[in-house]
Amino acid sequence: MIPEDFLKNIAASHGVSELEWDVLRLSIDGKSIKAIAQELAINEGTVRKRLSDIYKKFHIDGRGPVKLAKLQQLLVNQYQGLSNEQVSSNLITNIDSSVGDKLPLNASQTQDWGEAPEVSVFYGRKAELETTTQWILENHCRLIALLGMGGIGKTNLAVKLAKEIQDKFEFIIWRSLDNQPSPQEFVTDAIAFLSNHQETELPADINEKISLLIKYLRQHRCLLILDAFESVLRSGDRFGRYEKEHEDYGIVLKRLGETEHQSCLLLCSQEKPREISLLENPKGLVKSLKVEGLKVEDAAQILQEQGLTAKEHWKSLIDYAKGNPFALKIVGATIKDLFNGNVAEFTKHNTWVFGDFRTILDEQWNRLSKLEKQMMQCLATETKAVSLSKLKKEIPQISTSELIETLASLKRRALIDTSHQNKDESQTSYYLEYLIKKYVKKYHLSHDE
Ligand SMILES: Nc1ncnc2c1ncn2[C@@H]1O[C@H](COP(=O)(O)OP(=O)(O)OP(=O)(O)O)[C@@H](O)[C@H]1O
Ligand SMILES: [Mg+2]
Incomplete structure (x- = not known):
């Protein structure tokens, strides 16, 4: 085994933080993402995010399980190189077994659950499951987004839903965009799986690739799930637009939402992609569900x-x-x-705000534009919901249209809520949810309470 001191030194020399170090140590021990999340009492998404940051710091690329094996090999090599000692075969065995742990549980050729978490404990969500099941099985919706703030339960709901209706599909593919695969990679990967690796010469053009994907989505009834979709959206953008290199995800959504096929693309996202806003329609085949807290x-x-x-x-x-x-x-x-x-x-x-919920909120905070941050700080100092006219007085330097856009964007990010004193829309007031307000006050206002 590699001595912990040695490992810690290497980690520090690659800029691995204290929080990441715990994840690194347990991964090297061969623990699964689930086990690490439990041991550190953090979200599985956070474990994945930290792992992904660690891989970046060690300049390791490739896909999930392979990356861990590469990292382990790199550490073994460094240890061997530096200490000139024979590394016990134990570690090699560890590498193999830990990689095996992370491979999809269902290895059939028709289902690839990728990094979908195992959902063993799941409460409530009867109405959400009924609605989404109906959208998929009865209405044959082509594109559905589960939207809501971090930690609210989108990923778990998607797993539960997909498991319940899996036998209605010929193929299931689950992909998390946490590690920001390019749209080209995602589409290529999906075509490879759906064609049983028979399509080897793919067109270079993304539109032609998507056409080929749609051909398979017409031939077979497939359920594609894209989790953590917000990872490819641009931080600080008010319209649910994409990071430059991920813009083609917009084309994927548009084409899969508009073109006729018999499959369904299900997204989980903290933010609403603009194509969903543009295409959704209560009677149409593109829908979104705002996932709220549990009863x-x-x-x-x-x-x-x-x-x-x-x-x-x-x-x-x-x-x-x-x-x-x-x-x-x-x-x-x-x-x-x-x-x-x-x-x-x-x-x-x-x-109220501490531990890993803070990490979730930090992530959300970092995505905000300057104006959005300013608005959050302003709302955090209020004791009651604030009307638009009052906000205009509080932040006089911005125009009414910018103010409205910013509020709409924060609402879409599920960071602010609205209350209606009467039916007149102009009487809408805005406020921060309790936990979010506490968080902003504590970490992003210089004059704490
Ligand atoms: N219905 C449920 N019953 C019990 N626990 C749940 C339920 N839904 C979610 N959880 C738990 O809450 C945590 C967060 O859930 P989940 O990861 O699904 O949230 P999320 O909305 O996908 O968050 P993020 O936006 O950060 O990805 C997990 O630890 C999960 O086990
Ligand atoms: Mg999630």
């Missing part, structure tokens, strides 16, 4: 599972977390740890 009774099961006490305080805890299962898991774990599981003790203290 109180379903969210309570997360707290129950964690063995928390003082049930009379659970509802307010769930309300504060807006039923966000990820936030509840983090908060629950902390209450267990610091307050012996007593929710009442926890609510006496005012530390």
